[in-house]
Amino acid sequence: MIDSDTDVIRVRELVKKFGSFVANDRLSFRVHKGEIFGFLGANGAGKTTTIRILCGLSYPTSGEIEVAGHDVYTQRERIKRKIGYMSQKFSLYEDLTVSENIRLYAGIYGLDRRYILQREKQLLQQLGLQDIQNQFIRKIPLGWKQKLAFSVAVFHKPAIVFLDEPTGGVDPITRRQFWEMIHEVTREGITVFVTTHYMDEAEYCDRVSIMVDGRIEALEPPAVLKERYNCGDMNEVFIKLARKQ
Amino acid sequence: MKRFFGLVSKEFQHIFRDVRTLVILFGLPVVMIVLFGYVVTNEIRDVKIVVWDRSGDQLSREAVSKILSSGYFILAGYLDREEEIESLFRSGEAKVAVIFEHDFEKNLVREKKAAIRLVTDASDANSAQLALNYLQGVLTGFFMSLDQDVSLPWAVDIKTRMFYNEEMRGVYMFVPGLMALILMLISSLMTSVTITREKEFGTMELLLASPLKPVEIILGKVTPYVLLSLVNAATIILLGYLVFRVPVMGSIWILMLECLLYITLALSLGVLISTHASTQQIAMVFSMVGLLLPTILLSGFIFPIDNMPKILQWFSSIMPARWFIVIVKNVMLKGTGMAFIWKETLILLGMTVFFILAALKRFNIRLE
Numbered sequence: 001m002i003d004s005d006t007d008v009i010r011v012r013e014l015v016k017k018f019g020s021f022v023a024n025d026r027l028s029f030r031v032h033k034g035e036i037f038g039f040l041g042a043n044g045a046g047k048t049t050t051i052r053i054l055c056g057l058s059y060p061t062s063g064e065i066e067v068a069g070h071d072v073y074t075q076r077e078r079i080k081r082k083i084g085y086m087s088q089k090f091s092l093y094e095d096l097t098v099s100e101n102i103r104l105y106a107g108i109y110g111l112d113r114r115y116i117l118q119r120e121k122q123l124l125q126q127l128g129l130q131d132i133q134n135q136f137i138r139k140i141p142l143g144w145k146q147k148l149a150f151s152v153a154v155f156h157k158p159a160i161v162f163l164d165e166p167t168g169g170v171d172p173i174t175r176r177q178f179w180e181m182i183h184e185v186t187r188e189g190i191t192v193f194v195t196t197h198y199m200d201e202a203e204y205c206d207r208v209s210i211m212v213d214g215r216i217e218a219l220e221p222p223a224v225l226k227e228r229y230n231c232g233d234m235n236e237v238f239i240k241l242a243r244k245q
Numbered sequence: 246m247k248r249f250f251g252l253v254s255k256e257f258q259h260i261f262r263d264v265r266t267l268v269i270l271f272g273l274p275v276v277m278i279v280l281f282g283y284v285v286t287n288e289i290r291d292v293k294i295v296v297w298d299r300s301g302d303q304l305s306r307e308a309v310s311k312i313l314s315s316g317y318f319i320l321a322g323y324l325d326r327e328e329e330i331e332s333l334f335r336s337g338e339a340k341v342a343v344i345f346e347h348d349f350e351k352n353l354v355r356e357k358k359a360a361i362r363l364v365t366d367a368s369d370a371n372s373a374q375l376a377l378n379y380l381q382g383v384l385t386g387f388f389m390s391l392d393q394d395v396s397l398p399w400a401v402d403i404k405t406r407m408f409y410n411e412e413m414r415g416v417y418m419f420v421p422g423l424m425a426l427i428l429m430l431i432s433s434l435m436t437s438v439t440i441t442r443e444k445e446f447g448t449m450e451l452l453l454a455s456p457l458k459p460v461e462i463i464l465g466k467v468t469p470y471v472l473l474s475l476v477n478a479a480t481i482i483l484l485g486y487l488v489f490r491v492p493v494m495g496s497i498w499i500l501m502l503e504c505l506l507y508i509t510l511a512l513s514l515g516v517l518i519s520t521h522a523s524t525q526q527i528a529m530v531f532s533m534v535g536l537l538l539p540t541i542l543l544s545g546f547i548f549p550i551d552n553m554p555k556i557l558q559w560f561s562s563i564m565p566a567r568w569f570i571v572i573v574k575n576v577m578l579k580g581t582g583m584a585f586i587w588k589e590t591l592i593l594l595g596m597t598v599f600f601i602l603a604a605l606k607r608f609n610i611r612l613e
Contacts, residue, residue: 055454077456085454089447095262107251108455
């Protein structure tokens with residue numbers, strides 16, 4: 001499903017400074033339509049900074065950046081209509097029910113009410129959450145929250161969905177299921193931009209970029225990287241690259 | 246617009262599903278009004294008095310026993326020097342001193358004129374005033390009952406003196422003060438907390454990454470509080486009327502409009518605080534220390550502004566509550582219209598615009 005002729009994200013020479021600290025140092029990369037783009041890096045490598053810029057939550061210091069065909073400096077509002085975002089905290093409202101959360105976020109994206117209700121029913125069925133649709137979010141397990149947060153982020157069928165460490169604190173089985181959901185949405189043509197520091201997850205990505213100290217050190221499909229650095233898995237690749245510094 | 250209403254109704258859901266919020270929102274004003282009402286209208290009881298009977302005649306002794314039998318006062322002892330009063334006040338052994346002049350009865354009979362001096366410890370000004378009023382009432386009743394052909398002695402000469410706070414200005418106007426306090430508390434504290442909560446749970450990021458504009462997000466969050474605060478203002482006015490018999494002499498519409506202005510001001514302050522605070526606790530402390538205490542202390546609600554040092558007087562003029570209290574007092578108690586409060590209204594309006602701009606600026610900076 002990857003359309004490598006169409007880029008949904010184009011970044012050239014992205015720089016983001018906080019005072020004298022350079023969080024993103026001249027990043028350049030492209031993300032193809034429909035791919036799962038893994039954005040890896042150690043804590044503090046600058047992943048979240050980049051993702052926030054791409055989502056229009058923060059301005060870059062310099063560089064040319066285009067998301068879903070729109071410029072991040074001047075067309076943030078348009079970008080926001082075309083993206084979905086899921087933060088590290090699976091941000092749902094704890095004191096709203098499953099259904100209420102879905103309807104709230106869908107409503108924010110201006111979807112038609114009848115359409116929302118119909119999709120909601122579908123979604124709850126897929127996730128197997130029909131029985132708890134009227135439960136408060138605070139009462140449901142973390143794994144379900146995570147899946148729900150993801151479904152909410154792609155509910156409006158965005159061109160790109162940004163997932164910022166979406167699997168933190170979740171058990172391996174749930175993580176596995178979560179990645180199945182990710183693959184599922186790429187089949188609908190949604191591009192997935194995901195940050196993680198679980199290297200086994202990097203294997204599920206079509207391409208990964210590895211960021212070290214604000215710079216992109218490598219950007220290839222996982223298989224290519226493993227071969228180039230002569231490593232058995234992505235974990236080794238990552239350690240090799242991070243140690244080089 | 247539909248998206249906006251979605252946000253507003255979600256905010257209402259937050260409010261009505263959180264017991265603590267509900268208690269603060271609706272319980273607090275009622276409790277405070279009733280509490281203040283109770284404290285203020287409470288009768289005095291067992292006030293300790295000392296007597297310096299320089300006359301020592303039949304009439305003065307009867308007067309003392311009348312005072313003591315009233316049930317409001319208990320005798321802490323007799324004096325024979327004026328200097329003792331101060332030390333008794335300082336140690337708290339007595340609150341009021343009753344002093345009969347020399348030849349009290351003789352003067353009353355012969356000259357139809359005699360003097361009683363009442364001295365109170367007015368460090369607690371409110372109870373001092375109350376005690377004096379009661380004492381005068383008791384003494385008046387006593388001398389009237391004497392059925393003598395005398396004019397009432399204190400009509401000529403009951404001298405009262407209040408130690409420590411001689412002026413007794415800024416008589417407690419609790420309802421306007423409480424209104425300023427409660428509206429400030431609810432509007433600014435609640436909004437700052439509710440916005441920082443979204444930051445803490447990460448939902449703010451999601452809203453910001455959505456097509457909603459920052460202004461829409463903020464308005465969506467504060468609109469419910471505007472409505473609820475207005476309900477609160479009305480509750481306070483109503484309770485004030487029922488508990489204190491505080492009338493609304495002026496136009497209720499002007500009063501409510503002024504309330505709306507003050508609420509808007511407090512809300513924008515709340516938003517401003519939320520842009521600085523990263524957690525709900527910080528927002529709460531910020532609002533409590535930064536807003537509530539100054540509102541209580543410097544607005545003239547409890548302590549008269551005229552008695553403050555110059556620098557605090559100056560500081561009090563940047564307290565929104567100070568101006569709001571003036572407005573409310575004018576409209577509620579004096580029944581004046583806009584002609585007398587336009588200046589204060591303009592000040593509040595200016596402050597509101599300032600805080601809204603500051604909050605918006607901060608909010609945008611935070612996004613960078």
